[in-house]
Amino acid sequence: AQSVTQPDIHITVSEGASLELRCNYSYGATPYLFWYVQSPGQGLQLLLKYFSGDTLVQGIKGFEAEFKRSQSSFNLRKPSVHWSDAAEYFCAVAPPPGGNNRKLIWGLGTSLAVNP
Amino acid sequence: GAVVSQHPSWVICKSGTSVKIECRSLDFQATTMFWYRQFPKQSLMLMATSNEGSKATYEQGVEKDKFLINHASLTLSTLTVTSAHPEDSSFYICSARKAGAHEQYFGPGTRLTVT
Numbered sequence A: 001a002q003s004v005t006q007p008d009i010h011i012t013v014s015e016g017a018s019l020e021l022r023c024n025y026s027y028g029a030t031p032y033l034f035w036y037v038q039s040p041g042q043g044l045q046l047l048l049k050y051f052s053g054d055t056l057v058q059g060i061k062g063f064e065a066e067f068k069r070s071q072s073s074f075n076l077r078k079p080s081v082h083w084s085d086a087a088e089y090f091c092a093v094a095p096p097p098g099g100n101n102r103k104l105i106w107g108l109g110t111s112l113a114v115n116p
Numbered sequence B: 001g002a003v004v005s006q007h008p009s010w011v012i013c014k015s016g017t018s019v020k021i022e023c024r025s026l027d028f029q030a031t032t033m034f035w036y037r038q039f040p041k042q043s044l045m046l047m048a049t050s051n052e053g054s055k056a057t058y059e060q061g062v063e064k065d066k067f068l069i070n071h072a073s074l075t076l077s078t079l080t081v082t083s084a085h086p087e088d089s090s091f092y093i094c095s096a097r098k099a100g101a102h103e104q105y106f107g108p109g110t111r112l113t114v115t
Helices: none
Strands: A001-003 A010-014 A019-021 A024-026 A032-038 A044-050 A056-058 A064-068 A075-080 A088-093 A110-113 B002-007 B008-015 B018-023 B030-038 B045-050 B066-071 B077-080 B092-098 B109-113
Touching: A001 A088, A001 B045, A010 A019, A010 B077, A019 A110, A024 A075, A024 B008, A032 A064, A032 A075, A075 A088, A088 B109, A110 B092, B002 B092, B008 B018, B018 B030, B018 B092, B018 B109, B030 B066, B030 B077
Parallel strands: A010 A110, B008 B109
Antiparallel strands: A001 A024, A019 A075, A032 A044, A032 A088, A056 A064, A064 A075, A088 A110, B002 B018, B018 B077, B030 B045, B030 B092, B066 B077, B092 B109
C-alpha cells in the first residue's frame, strides 16, 4: 500500500541548531515528493518539491531536502533553525504522471518546537 | 503567485443549519481543487477532489449528500456542509492545482464550530 511515514511526531531543537526531519515513503515507482509547512493561523505552504534530476533540492526559508532512492527517503534539513520555524511539517507524495490517481498522500506530520 | 483564499476563516452555526465555505484561487486558474478536513494535531484527510465543470469525486466514507461541493469556475469552489451536527466541527482546508501541475496550493482554512 502507498504510504508516507514521518517517524518523529515531535522534535525540539535550540535556535541556531541544525535540523533534520525524516520522511520515508512506500510506493511502487518513484513518486513526486513534497514538503509543506503549516504555521499556526496560516495555510500550508510549499517548502520544496522533487520531481526528477538533482537529488538535493533547495526550497524556501533556507530549507533543503535530499531524495535517496535506495532508502525511499526525502529528509528535510536546515543548517540553522530560527524561532519562526516552529510549526508543523508535512511530507507528501504524489504519483508520477500517467497515473490515474493524482491525490497527495500525506504523512502524519512532525511538530517542531524551537527553544530560544 | 499561487495564492488561495478561503472564506470565512471561522464560522459558528447551529445544529441542523447549513454553512457554505468558499475557496478561491486569486492569481491562477485552478482546474482541480481539493477539500480536506484536519482534526487537531492530525494530518490532512482528503474529502473530495473537484474538477472545474465536473462532479466532485468523494473519498470513501465521505457523505456526498452532506458535503456538497461545487466547482463552477476555474477560480472558485464551494463546500456546503448541510444539516450540520456538532461532529462536523472541524478545520476545513481547500487547495488548488493548476492544469498540468503537480503541487497544490492551500487556503488558510476555515474553522467550523457547530453548536
